Amino acid sequence: MKPLKVTVTFSGSDDPSIRHLRPQVLSVNVSAIRAKAGLLQGPFAASIGVPKGTLMNWEQGRRQPTGAAKVLLALIAKKPSLVADLYPTPRQIPRWAAGGPDPSKMTAEERLSELGQILAAGILRVRERPPGNL
Numbered sequence: 001m002k003p004l005k006v007t008v009t010f011s012g013s014d015d016p017s018i019r020h021l022r023p024q025v026l027s028v029n030v031s032a033i034r035a036k037a038g039l040l041q042g043p044f045a046a047s048i049g050v051p052k053g054t055l056m057n058w059e060q061g062r063r064q065p066t067g068a069a070k071v072l073l074a075l076i077a078k079k080p081s082l083v084a085d086l087y088p089t090p091r092q093i094p095r096w097a098a099g100g101p102d103p104s105k106m107t108a109e110e111r112l113s114e115l116g117q118i119l120a121a122g123i124l125r126v127r128e129r130p131p132g133n134l
Contacts, residue, residue: 026074027064028065028070028073028074028077029077030055030058030059030065030073031059032077033073033076033077033080034055034059036076036077036080037076037080037081037083037084038080039083041055041056041059044083047083047084047087048069048072048073048076048083050069
């Protein structure tokens with residue numbers, strides 16, 4: 001094999017009127033932004049796509065967010081509901097029927113009957129879903 005030669009050239013302009021503008025994003029107080037958003041560390045970290053450990057480092061001042069994370073946090077500081085607006089929390093489906101009898105005081109027949117009702121409700125929910133959404 002022959003060695004590959006690579007040549008890199010830089011074509012710049014000496015014209016001072018041509019400037020590359022970058023937006024200046026001031027430092028952000030991550031814990032205050034999270035508090036404004038009303039989320040705990042885990043859910044907030046997940047909502048902005050960073051590990052919880054990274055968020056903790058930012059909040060404790062060991063590291064500072066940079067780049068896109070810093071811009072996203074600045075946007076959330078201006079509009080705390082931004083993440084919730086874009087990614088609403090899915091509706092929680094109760095697993096057990098509310099108001100049912102206390103399982104510790106039920107007979108075996110009552111438990112079996114309640115289990116049958118729970119299974120029947122689950123089957124109905126599965127049947128109501130569009131095909132491919134299991």
